[in-house]
Amino acid sequence: MLPPPGTAQVFMAHPDRLLAAAPGSEAWLSPEEHARAARYRRPADRRGYLATRALVRGILARALAQPPDALRFQESAHGRPSLEPEAPAGLSFNASRTPAWVALVVTRGMACGIDVEHVQRRADVGRIARAFAPAERALLDRTPAPERRRSFFRLWTLKEAFLKARGTGLAGGLDACSFSLPAGAAPRAAFARSLEDDPRAWSFHLLEPDPDHQLAVAFASASPPRLDVSDEEATCRAVSEAAGNA
Numbered sequence: 001m002l003p004p005p006g007t008a009q010v011f012m013a014h015p016d017r018l019l020a021a022a023p024g025s026e027a028w029l030s031p032e033e034h035a036r037a038a039r040y041r042r043p044a045d046r047r048g049y050l051a052t053r054a055l056v057r058g059i060l061a062r063a064l065a066q067p068p069d070a071l072r073f074q075e076s077a078h079g080r081p082s083l084e085p086e087a088p089a090g091l092s093f094n095a096s097r098t099p100a101w102v103a104l105v106v107t108r109g110m111a112c113g114i115d116v117e118h119v120q121r122r123a124d125v126g127r128i129a130r131a132f133a134p135a136e137r138a139l140l141d142r143t144p145a146p147e148r149r150r151s152f153f154r155l156w157t158l159k160e161a162f163l164k165a166r167g168t169g170l171a172g173g174l175d176a177c178s179f180s181l182p183a184g185a186a187p188r189a190a191f192a193r194s195l196e197d198d199p200r201a202w203s204f205h206l207l208e209p210d211p212d213h214q215l216a217v218a219f220a221s222a223s224p225p226r227l228d229v230s231d232e233e234a235t236c237r238a239v240s241e242a243a244g245n246a
Contacts, residue, residue, distance in 0.1 A: 002063050002089055002108055008225040009106045010114070010217060011059055011235040012209055015051035018102060021236035022243040025054035028068040044099055051102045052095050056081075058239030059104055060093060068242050080167045094164055101209050111220040113165030115157040120212050125152040133178035135190070150214065155179050157216035158187055158204055165218040166197070179204070186224065187216075 003009045019025065029037065033053055040046035054068075060083070061068040074084040083091065090109040095102065096116045105114040129140055129152060136155050143151045158179045176192040187206060189199040203224040207215040219225055230238065 002091065003106055003228070005109055006223070006225050007107075008110075008112060008217065008219060008227055009059075010207070010227060010229045011055060011104045011106075011238065012101055012116075012215075012230070013051070013055065013232045013235040013239075014100060015047050015097070015102055017232060018051045018054055018236055018239060019047065021240040022054050022058060024243055025058065025068070025239070026050055028057045029053055030072070048097050048099060048102065052097045054239060055102050055104050055235070056093065056095050058242035059106060059235075060091075061242045062238055063091070063106065064088070076167050078168050080164065094161075096160075096164075096215075098213065101213055101215075103209075103215060105217050107219065107225065110225065111165045111167075113161040113163070113218040114215065115160035115164065116209065116213060116215040117153050117157050117160075118212060119150055119153045119214050125149055128152075128156075131174040133175045133190075133192075135178050135180070139180065151181065153214040154181055154187075154206055154216070157214050158189075158206070158218070161216040161218035162189070162202065162204070165202075165220060166195075 037046055037049050040049055057068040057071055060071055072084040073081045075081050092110065092112050093104060093106045094113045095104045096114045098116055098118045100118065101116050103114055103116045105112045129137055140148055140151060159174060159177055162177050176195050178190045180188045182188060187204040189202055189204065191197050191199050201220065201222050203219045203221050205217050205227055209215055
């Protein structure tokens, strides 16, 4: 079922559990996807990739009432995937993964982006934040040390989700989009002139899949869409249903 207009669907699951829910999902992949999977040397990385492809193909196949292996994808110059031929009814999607989670957002009539990150992973957040906008660096400087890493990843995932929704990836520049995190309210954005975009035309949302992970979604919509978040059980069930129709 396609998401209703004005609704954004978010799906999340642990890679191993998702693959267990759809044991034949590797057969859905195209030759190019099989080749990409084979290039991952670490088994955990390969499982994460396979789980992401199972999630994308399973959810989109269910939405479009097609077999998962019938879907064809193309990539933009910056690597953003889309359906080939053009998706019906303005369907848009984006996926992200960490070793612990795979996540997908699906919308109709608006571009979307998603990013999920492990907040405890090895990363010199102070050094990376030097590439942020001045207002964001100031926000992090005044954030108490125990909360600073979480705030950093809130900003980072918002940037990733936004730049993925625009189709530019990080090539868009970490300091070109700046976010504030008002307590009890949705994140707010400000854009550099170089983006030639209006922050009032965008909506953002933050989620925490668990205490160690941060997730952000971005939507090219002035009105925040209604968020329909499927938990792991519902996500696995949806992909399993697609497996039954393969």
